[in-house]
Amino acid sequence: MNNATKLFNLASSAAANAYAPYSQFKVGAAILSSSGNFYSGCNVENISYPLGTCAEAGAIAAMINGGDNKIAEILIYADSKALISPCGACRQRVAEFASADTKIHLADKSGIKKTFTLEELLPNNFKEF
Ligand code: THU
Numbered sequence: 001m002n003n004a005t006k007l008f009n010l011a012s013s014a015a016a017n018a019y020a021p022y023s024q025f026k027v028g029a030a031i032l033s034s035s036g037n038f039y040s041g042c043n044v045e046n047i048s049y050p051l052g053t054c055a056e057a058g059a060i061a062a063m064i065n066g067g068d069n070k071i072a073e074i075l076i077y078a079d080s081k082a083l084i085s086p087c088g089a090c091r092q093r094v095a096e097f098a099s100a101d102t103k104i105h106l107a108d109k110s111g112i113k114k115t116f117t118l119e120e121l122l123p124n125n126f127k128e129f
């Protein structure tokens with residue numbers, strides 16, 4: 001199975017487990033780390049809305065817990081009419097562990113629909129001070 005298929009399968013399975021009783025919008029994210037490991041996460045909402053976490057945050061937490069800290073590729077999945085796209089906060093979350101050419105795949109149930117680089121989704125990002 002190729003990397004894109006593995007990422008798609010992991011993210012769509014994660015989305016199936018998402019806890020999204022308030023938005024009803026289930027999202028999954030899967031990461032391929034630069035050392036070749038895969039991680040995934042889903043959104044976890046809370047009745048106190050701002051406490052909810054995005055799928056990307058869950059996948060990044062799993063990656064850090066797994067001992068990796070470089071994202072080679074990330075895939076974000078939602079079974080939605082409009083193609084999922086990471087929120088601004090998640091673009092910054094990904095940037096922390098990515099490089100300009102890190103691939104960000106956007107997928108729905110029929111597969112990967114678009115692929116961007118981090119530089120395309122978050123140009124001129126804040127990465128040093
Ligand atoms: N959400 C994600 O998990 N990732 C995204 O890239 C966009 C939005 C979640 C947050 C919230 O639980 C639900 O989708 C609706 O905004």
